[in-house]
Amino acid sequence: MINNNLVLKGIVLSAMPVGDYDKRLSILTRERGKIVAFAKGARRPNNQLVAAANPFCFGEFELYQGKNAYTLSKANIQNYFRDLANDISTAYYGFYFLEFASYFCQENVENLEFLKLIYQSLRALESPRFDNKLVKAIFELKALTIEGIAPMMFHCIGCHTTEKLNYFSIERSGIVCQKCKKDIHVYKISDATRYTMQYIISQRIEKLYTFKLTDEILSELSYIIKKFIDYHIQHRFKSLEIIEQDVYNYKS
Structure with missing residues (x-):
């Protein structure tokens, strides 16, 4: 048979x-x-x-x-992933990752990279070594990279220079230099945040969860990614209702 x-x-x-x-x-x-x-x-x-x-x-x-x-x-x-159930807050981060994947991944279209990203991200959530907010930021930016909608972080989106890149444009989806920031709305970001975003975008998924950030840099990174997603995706993920109780203090 x-x-x-x-x-x-x-x-x-x-x-x-x-x-x-x-x-x-x-x-x-x-x-x-x-x-x-x-x-x-x-x-x-x-x-x-x-x-x-x-x-x-x-x-x-x-x-x-x-x-x-x-x-x-x-x-x-x-x-x-039973350990996620031990902490309701951590579980919501996990549900958010699944909801994010469900929104982006299409039926019957191979997406091995997204599957690998979810698996590694859930393992990171279970590890006490990583802040949930850091795991979330890494997951989001890498997911955007996989889907081809991550911001340009390696050269100015205006003049393509690689020097003095400390301004970020949500609307234009990328990093901006001092000269090109005129007449557009930008957020000032630190070199550390830019380097972190460059690392996440360019690194293999297996190597993503290998670093930690100071609270200040993590807050800045989380804020920039949140604003980027709110503007470019414009979809309300239900799992964020609890996660977004965190207050972002970063100022533009």
């Missing part, structure tokens, strides 16, 4: 109840990008899919491909 099932590696982005006992899953996979899969009976207490049909579950999913969706038959979960 021929087995027509597919085995895809990925992470569950969201899970919604369907009918009396089933769940509708959104899974970001390595091989096929974001897909929709139904986990039949996943809300029954003794069903084999109960533990696997939840957000953050990362592993291999065996699926049957139907005309309009997939049906989950088995799952081999390698990481449940």
Whole structure:
């Protein structure tokens, strides 16, 4: 008998109840990008899919491909990211990453880099070595880089000089020199913040979570990225309602 099932590696982005006992899953996979899969009976207490049909579950999913969706038959979960549940605040950062990916990743379009970024970012959230706000800022800027909408940080967007780049234009999406900042609204940023953004944009995902920042630089970095996302994406992520209780004190 021929087995027509597919085995895809990925992470569950969201899970919604369907009918009396089933769940509708959104899974970001390595091989096929974001897909929709139904986990039949996943809300029954003794069903084999109960533990696997939840957000953050990362592993291999065996699926049957139907005309309009997939049906989950088995799952081999390698990481449940259970430590995120120990702190409600940290969990919301994790949900934000999943929501961010769900917004950007298209169905059936391969996006391996985003999957790698989510996995590494969730691991960083679980680590006591990193401030959640730093993990968030790194995730956001790298995600924008993957999607091709990150700001230009390596030369002035006006004259292309690489000297004295201490002004940032949200509207024009990039760094600006002293000469070119005239007649446009800019935010002054430190060399340390610029270097950090350059590092995040250019570095491999596996090397992203290897540094720490002072509170002052982290505040500045977080503020600039937040303003950039608010202006260029203009989408309200529900998970931010709790995260954004933090107050940014950076002044333009």
